[in-house]
Amino acid sequence: GENVEQHPSTLSVQEGDSAVIKCTYSDSASNYFPWYKQELGKRPQLIIDIRSNVGEKKDQRIAVTLNKTAKHFSLHITETQPEDSAVYFCAASNIQAGTALIFGKGTTLSVSS
Amino acid sequence: SAVISQKPSRDICQRGTSLTIQCQVDSQVTMMFWYRQQPGQSLTLIATANQGSEATYESGFVIDKFPISRPNLTFSTLTVSNMSPEDSSIYLCSVAGGVGYTEAFFGQGTRLTVV
Numbered sequence: 001g002e003n004v005e006q007h008p009s010t011l012s013v014q015e016g017d018s019a020v021i022k023c024t025y026s027d028s029a030s031n032y033f034p035w036y037k038q039e040l041g042k043r044p045q046l047i048i049d050i051r052s053n054v055g056e057k058k059d060q061r062i063a064v065t066l067n068k069t070a071k072h073f074s075l076h077i078t079e080t081q082p083e084d085s086a087v088y089f090c091a092a093s094n095i096q097a098g099t100a101l102i103f104g105k106g107t108t109l110s111v112s113s
Numbered sequence: 114s115a116v117i118s119q120k121p122s123r124d125i126c127q128r129g130t131s132l133t134i135q136c137q138v139d140s141q142v143t144m145m146f147w148y149r150q151q152p153g154q155s156l157t158l159i160a161t162a163n164q165g166s167e168a169t170y171e172s173g174f175v176i177d178k179f180p181i182s183r184p185n186l187t188f189s190t191l192t193v194s195n196m197s198p199e200d201s202s203i204y205l206c207s208v209a210g211g212v213g214y215t216e217a218f219f220g221q222g223t224r225l226t227v228v
Contacts, residue, residue, distance in 0.1 A: 034216065043203075043205065043219055043221060043222045044156070046216060046217075049216060089156065091217075093209060093217070095215070095216075095217075098143060098144050098209060100144075100146040100158050100161055100207070100209065101146075101158075101207070101209060101217050102158065103155045103157075104155065106154075106155045
């Protein structure tokens, strides 16, 4: 089955800096790679996703890149703000086949002002 | 899209008892998924619930501890049986994939505390 590795487990940056979180996956059949942000006491919220037919996707300060050959994808947050502080999870699945999302272990991002 | 209603949102239970969590989806879906999120941890897949067949459990999860029902294409339940404090977690149901789906959807979660 799918296995998703996520690094780093914690990340501390200064406000305005960029943050990068990286994930690798094992199943070449996976074609859907979402990123979730979870704030304390709340359920994970989808912030951006990418499919295997696309190499990069951007939404304002957030971007995701995908390298299918190497089976890794990354989340990039630019101009970080204190409200970006949260736990971020990557995940992978075969969305067309309807398989379950398999999650990475999460990255705790702390943005200090 | 899909809207999932999950109940209860939270509960405090005595050890040795059981709790049944319900998820209702506003559209028919082939597969529903149940996850556990232990404190400070990621989401771990418990099982996949298919309508009309036995649920498929992931390694480390067994039917006697987490029995699942899937009576129709819009509803599923997860029971946490013979609870211990180690079962204190957030439990989430999810639907994803298949024709017309562009993302996964989650219920609001059930925050379970076992005392």
